[in-house]
Amino acid sequence: MSLTESLPRVQKLRLPRADGLIPWIVPLAIILIWQAASVTGFVPARVLPAPSDVAVAGWKLLLSGELARNIWVSFWRASVGFLIGGSIGFSFGLANGLSQLSAKLTDTTLQMVRNIPHLALIPLVILWFGIDESAKLFLVALGVFFPIYLNTLHGIRTVDPQLIEMGRIYGMTDGELFRRVIFPGALPSIFVGLRFALGIMWLTLIVAETIAASSGLGYMAMQAREFMLIDVVVLSILIYALLGKLADSASRALERLTLSWHPAFQKH
């Protein structure tokens, strides 16, 4: 009796630990297969260096301080550009979601600008800013602006009108209504925008750094290509993958923290 009762409980306790490892099985397997293919000579080193060689290259760059400096420069550009573009997009999303006048005034213009691929502006941006920091920040900010803007606007527009009516009946002021009903209601959609924006942030930054920069991860990769240092090129690409994953995990953690009320985030 007691044994059969305790069995399922034991299984439940074990599951979460295994859950944390499962997502890493596939990347780990890829690296192992890759290493095996390189060691056996199935993939020549000048096409794709072995993971061990990439690790050695990474270690050398780490010791020289070059790696940390380039990561830091890219990280700084990414986050500052993101903050600028994100906060402008968020403000426009709020304004246009809450005010008909503001939406009428600016939404059409924003929708027109949105349909220009922001990377098409690179030649213009180089003419304007040279290969200065501001060029990269401008492009990243422009890239993250739209997903944040669109999803904030959508989130606010789709808040349940019945809840808003309820809030008004119970005497909430405009400020309270925003804080307690509209903003929390829009939050899931804002997070969707945030995660889109993070992807676009890295994409824009790497392209901008590859074309016009004298530091950063994109620059490091382009330099390595000039000198045929294929292990460094691969290293840069792997670092992009890791940084992208890191940004995504951070936004997910934030999501779990703020959306703990949401059925999708409740564990039982």
Add this chain to the structure above:
Amino acid sequence: MQETLRIRTADAEVVERPDFVEKARRTWRSPELSRGLSLTIRSLRKSFGDNEVLRGIDLHIPAGQFVAIVGQSGCGKSTLLRLIAGLEAATAGTISFGEEVRAADIRVMFQEPRLLPWARVLGNVEVGLGRERNSPDAQARAAKALDEVGLGDKRGQWPATLSGGQKQRVALARALVSHPRVLALDEPLGALDALTRISMQQLLEQVWRDQSFTAILVTHDVAEAVALADRVLVIDDGQIAHDVDIAIPRPRRRGSADLAALEGSILRHLLKSSDDPPV
């Protein structure tokens, strides 16, 4: 405006009282034990564009009465309730209450619980305190209201974890926490299963007796109307077609012969009005 004032004095001093007010007061058996508000509606009309939904309603509800409003879909019963609750403005006519009304005196319960999914159960009930939700005893009052609907142990839960009936109980606690004097109910049990409905009906009757507010219940379930109300209004085509006094003493026994007879006669009224549509 003038009209509103006249009715208010009329209520207090018993002068210039229209017939329908006189009749409603005469038939009301227990006016003395109520802290609810009385309300008087005169020549009330409401149109949405060209569509006239309410075509002249005259109605007096004595303080503390439990009134049920039944009618076909689209007859205007929900509109009438929304006008009483102040959620919409009338096209013409007046609604006046027997005394001065504070915002927290009139509360509404809808078919949907309308809970904030991102606030815990207790937080949702606190919303019902209106302006007083920041007072130091807000939590204690909300907790007490939750206890009254039998959900004291759920105060820390998210609404998403509750069943439909439990959510509606939380909505009831939220409506009652400010001790309203009028409770307007817009098919609050419409989406619940049969057993949950019955227990919610009993809960409603119990809190109405405990707190003695004026209750106005819109429903399309005639059995529910007859079981709960002192008086059933049948609305047809934007007007009060029948005003039925339910003179059956409480506690009422569900399924008893006298309830069934009344239910049958009200149903016949309802069906008749749908058979020959007005020209």
